Amino acid sequence: MTSFTVNGKAVTVDADPSTPVLWALRDHLQLTGTKFGCGAALCGACTVHLEGQPIRSCVTPISAVAGRKLTTIEAVAADKVGKAVQAAWVKNDVAQCGYCQSGQIMSATALLRANRKPSDADIDGAMAGNICRCGTYARVRAAIKDAAKTLA
Amino acid sequence: MNYDHLMQRVGRADAAADGLDRRSFLKLGAGSGFALGLFTGAVAQTAPAAGLKPQQMPAAFVRIAPDGTVTVMVNRLDFGQGVITGLPMLVAEEMDADWSKVRGELAPAGEAYKDPGFGIQMTGGSSATRNSWQQYRELGARTRAMLVGAAAQRFGVAPSACKVANGVVTAGGKRAGFGELAADAMKQPVPEKVSLKDAKDFTRIGKPTGRLDAAAKSSGRQSFGIDARAEGMKTVLLLHPPVFGGKVASVDASRAKAVKGVVDVLQVDLDRGASGLAVVADGYWPAKMGRDALQVQWNTDAAEKVDTDKLLASYRELAAKPGIRVREADLSKIAGAPRRLVAEYSFPYLAHAPMEPLNCLIEFDGSHCKVSAGSQFQTIDQANIAAALGLKPEQVTLTTMMAGGGFGRRAVPTSDYLVEAARVAKAWRAAGKSGPLKLVWSREDDLRGGYYRPMHLHRAEIGFDDKGKVLGWKHTIVGQSILMGTPFEQYMVKNGVDSVSTEGVADTPYDLPLALDVHHPKVNVPVLWWRSVGHTHTAFVMETLVDEIARSTGQDPVAYRRALLGPKHPRHLAALDLAVQKSGYGKKALAAGRAYGVAVHESFGSIVAYVVEASMKDGQPVLHKVTAGVHCNTVVNPLAVEAQVQGAALMALGTTLPGSAITLKDGVVQQSNFSDYTVARMPQMPLIEVHTVPSTEPPTGMGEPGVPPLAPAFANAIAKLTGKPLRELPFKVAASA
Numbered sequence: 001m002t003s004f005t006v007n008g009k010a011v012t013v014d015a016d017p018s019t020p021v022l023w024a025l026r027d028h029l030q031l032t033g034t035k036f037g038c039g040a041a042l043c044g045a046c047t048v049h050l051e052g053q054p055i056r057s058c059v060t061p062i063s064a065v066a067g068r069k070l071t072t073i074e075a076v077a078a079d080k081v082g083k084a085v086q087a088a089w090v091k092n093d094v095a096q097c098g099y100c101q102s103g104q105i106m107s108a109t110a111l112l113r114a115n116r117k118p119s120d121a122d123i124d125g126a127m128a129g130n131i132c133r134c135g136t137y138a139r140v141r142a143a144i145k146d147a148a149k150t151l152a
Numbered sequence: 153m154n155y156d157h158l159m160q161r162v163g164r165a166d167a168a169a170d171g172l173d174r175r176s177f178l179k180l181g182a183g184s185g186f187a188l189g190l191f192t193g194a195v196a197q198t199a200p201a202a203g204l205k206p207q208q209m210p211a212a213f214v215r216i217a218p219d220g221t222v223t224v225m226v227n228r229l230d231f232g233q234g235v236i237t238g239l240p241m242l243v244a245e246e247m248d249a250d251w252s253k254v255r256g257e258l259a260p261a262g263e264a265y266k267d268p269g270f271g272i273q274m275t276g277g278s279s280a281t282r283n284s285w286q287q288y289r290e291l292g293a294r295t296r297a298m299l300v301g302a303a304a305q306r307f308g309v310a311p312s313a314c315k316v317a318n319g320v321v322t323a324g325g326k327r328a329g330f331g332e333l334a335a336d337a338m339k340q341p342v343p344e345k346v347s348l349k350d351a352k353d354f355t356r357i358g359k360p361t362g363r364l365d366a367a368a369k370s371s372g373r374q375s376f377g378i379d380a381r382a383e384g385m386k387t388v389l390l391l392h393p394p395v396f397g398g399k400v401a402s403v404d405a406s407r408a409k410a411v412k413g414v415v416d417v418l419q420v421d422l423d424r425g426a427s428g429l430a431v432v433a434d435g436y437w438p439a440k441m442g443r444d445a446l447q448v449q450w451n452t453d454a455a456e457k458v459d460t461d462k463l464l465a466s467y468r469e470l471a472a473k474p475g476i477r478v479r480e481a482d483l484s485k486i487a488g489a490p491r492r493l494v495a496e497y498s499f500p501y502l503a504h505a506p507m508e509p510l511n512c513l514i515e516f517d518g519s520h521c522k523v524s525a526g527s528q529f530q531t532i533d534q535a536n537i538a539a540a541l542g543l544k545p546e547q548v549t550l551t552t553m554m555a556g557g558g559f560g561r562r563a564v565p566t567s568d569y570l571v572e573a574a575r576v577a578k579a580w581r582a583a584g585k586s587g588p589l590k591l592v593w594s595r596e597d598d599l600r601g602g603y604y605r606p607m608h609l610h611r612a613e614i615g616f617d618d619k620g621k622v623l624g625w626k627h628t629i630v631g632q633s634i635l636m637g638t639p640f641e642q643y644m645v646k647n648g649v650d651s652v653s654t655e656g657v658a659d660t661p662y663d664l665p666l667a668l669d670v671h672h673p674k675v676n677v678p679v680l681w682w683r684s685v686g687h688t689h690t691a692f693v694m695e696t697l698v699d700e701i702a703r704s705t706g707q708d709p710v711a712y713r714r715a716l717l718g719p720k721h722p723r724h725l726a727a728l729d730l731a732v733q734k735s736g737y738g739k740k741a742l743a744a745g746r747a748y749g750v751a752v753h754e755s756f757g758s759i760v761a762y763v764v765e766a767s768m769k770d771g772q773p774v775l776h777k778v779t780a781g782v783h784c785n786t787v788v789n790p791l792a793v794e795a796q797v798q799g800a801a802l803m804a805l806g807t808t809l810p811g812s813a814i815t816l817k818d819g820v821v822q823q824s825n826f827s828d829y830t831v832a833r834m835p836q837m838p839l840i841e842v843h844t845v846p847s848t849e850p851p852t853g854m855g856e857p858g859v860p861p862l863a864p865a866f867a868n869a870i871a872k873l874t875g876k877p878l879r880e881l882p883f884k885v886a887a888s889a
Contacts, residue, residue, distance in 0.1 A: 027435035033372020073372035097232030098369030099556025135802025
């Protein structure tokens with residue numbers, strides 16, 4: 001049994017301690033907004049926030065988050081930055097297939113929380129780990145800048 | 153090439169008798185449990201009009217809720233290309249619906265949802281908008297006529313006295329919304345003939361329109377195939393053999409079964425004569441731990457063990473020999489030509505690697521099977537699953553799930569992973585178990601699981617004069633056929649030539665004395681269409697060779713192409729001219745170290761021209777800017793066309809990057825994940841501007857045509873900078889000049 005907090009709610013998961021947070025969220029807690037893309041921290045589709053920091057949930061065992069606080073895409077809009085990012089995503093019509101966008105939004109939100117005026121190089125650095133096979137990068141970049149503007 | 157003609161023949165063979173269509177439609181309407189009427193919960197009562205097929209009847213496509221919400225059933229898979237918005241736009245336009253109340257929904261496998269031309273339910277060949285353009289507008293117009301009929305009766309006026317705008321019918325001072333009229337509208341006759349709007353009267357078509365699923369896809373709420381759940385569901389991971397076609401020799405599953413959460417390990421027959429093991433568990437992680445703990449001895453003796461280096465060498469030898477002649481030309485002037493160019497090109501196997509790994513939810517009870525999957529081939533998958541289970545197609549219910557990309561991988565003639573899932577479900581039942589199973593592939597399974605864009609080698613020997621006039625062009629293509637051995641073979645393979653291998657060369661728009669030979673070696677690697685199919689390699693060869701001839705004879709590559717195109721290809725010229733004009737090519741000088749590169753190519757009926765700006769940095773090519781000139785006739789949704797071109801360009805850019813290749817050694821795929829299989833990432837993204845040529849002709853598709861010309865335009869810019877042509881993908885750059 002491993003206990004932690006997800007989106008403000010205390011949860012307990014009966015799973016092997018090696019179970020990645022990703023599968024605890026998806027298979028045990030039915031929070032399927034967080035996506036499986038590679039299982040090896042290479043694509044960013046599974047990005048969630050651990051106490052505000054973006055992590056790849058597919059390689060983070062639940063034992064490492066015991067007693068700590070996670071935020072997923074389902075609750076990212078609870079604060080001003082996450083809400084602005086989500087709104088910018090819709091306004092800029094970013095998604096194509098949409099599968100990677102939960103992870104893109106989590107990475108972008110973490111970037112804007114740390115840096116309200118990211119340069120192109122900052123965006124490259126923060127988003128390079130999030131693959132989009134549809135190639136939505138142009139609109140991802142535009143949406144991040146748009147969100148930054150609304151937060152200024 | 154355009155697949156319409158050939159695919160129509162597939163359809164004719166498949167839907168043997170049109171007369172059966174209506175009956176099967178009614179059966180579908182009564183038995184499927186889907187709301188196929190004009191409003192939720194209603195069974196379609198509309199009297200079928202003589203001469204209409206199920207694909208033309210609004211009942212299966214349009215649902216109007218009492219609150220006026222209009223839901224349009226989309227007869228395709230949406231895997232990013234945006235049909236879940238684009239097709240409803242067509243219906244809404246002709247209905248004069250209130251766009252804020254329009255929704256899209258992916259249709260299940262069913263007769264009414266077969267492509268009106270192809271006769272199968274499918275998504276591919278950039279055909280959704282092209283083939284459903286007339287169909288969906290007529291559906292909208294028929295629905296509108298029925299709503300107007302109902303309103304006219306209610307108002308006591310003639311239908312011609314009614315006006316429709318924004319989902320409301322008015323006559324004089326009387327008014328009624330679609331939601332109020334829906335129940336009565338269903339009792340109206342379905343008009344057979346309807347008149348459609350003139351392009352000048354469009355209020356929705358052509359307007360930049362945000363995706364209907366944008367909010368769901370920006371909040372984690374969108375459900376994909378991998379998110380499908382059912383009570384009591386178990387997760388299945390399959391262990392495939394390390395070599396295609398290998399079989400289980402012996403297995404010790406004791407350690408796997410000892411993993412907490414593993415329920416069973418089943419041996420099953422797999423795709424292409426292979427066998428493997430299915431680990432059934434409570435969730436992905438126990439299934440994976442169980443799979444990792446399996447101890448298996450494989451028998452791969454009978455399987456050809458491919459080595460891609462050796463295979464390429466054998467392709468090179470083949471290319472020097474005569475193959476099957478695809479196109480004739482007089483080649484006698486090559487030998488004595490003032491200039492000669494001999495070029496060899498190679499292209500690797502490529503995995504599609506959609507972000508959502510392959511998966512499906514399946515439940516088989518012995519007489520019926522329910523499947524949920526992001527399928528590009530609904531009725532083919534339905535039939536293959538049925539055959540695997542000894543059922544009839546109508547005993548398989550296939551729900552189309554939103555898919556996280558696909559690029560061709562979800563359109564497999566053998567339905568590989570779905571048939572494998574069906575076999576697992578059958579074995580599960582044979583083991584005395586019941587309940588739904590969720591099959592999930594890992595990324596490693598995806599990259600090693602086959603069905604790649606086939607490896608190809610091209611050889612060209614060209615004779616030309618000092619002015620660039622081509623005197624003879626001998627072209628040879630070597631590569632596996634995608635379609636041989638599939639049901640498509642009889643229609644799309646002629647005289648031993650797979651047309652999807654030669655498209656882009658055999659039908660080049662350039663006026664050239666080009667002769668083409670092809671070789672289709674048989675190789676133990678499963679191959680498949682990959683976004684833009686044969687054009688992924690043919691456009692690169694043609695557009696870099698033409699550019700090289702122009703440059704080597706001191707001619708402007710744009711002017712040279714214009715001359716080769718001549719007056720017979722106005723759409724090519726319009727796309728090329730637009731890209732040239734918007735990019736500043738020939739007018740705006742670039743910064744030192746940068747060069748322009750150009751390419752134009754037609755695929756699937758649309759033409760895309762790119763003018764790019766590139767440079768060399770630290771010995772590597774860098775793409776800075778892309779200006780696209782696009783000719784896809786009527787632009788239904790400018791936002792979608794822009795997105796498709798941006799995305800296609802990025803996907804094609806990925807194929808130029810080091811590591812964008814699937815290679816095999818001793819029969820084993822050497823790549824495993826995004827660490828060793830390169831795709832484009834944010835830092836590689838250039839600026840991409842998309843411009844479209846104005847037109848009111850019926851639209852052509854845009855899912856694929858943005859792919860082919862990107863890599864050659866980029867290569868041409870780099871060749872201009874380095875003086876050395878690039879003749880393989882991914883780019884291999886010689887030490888800079």
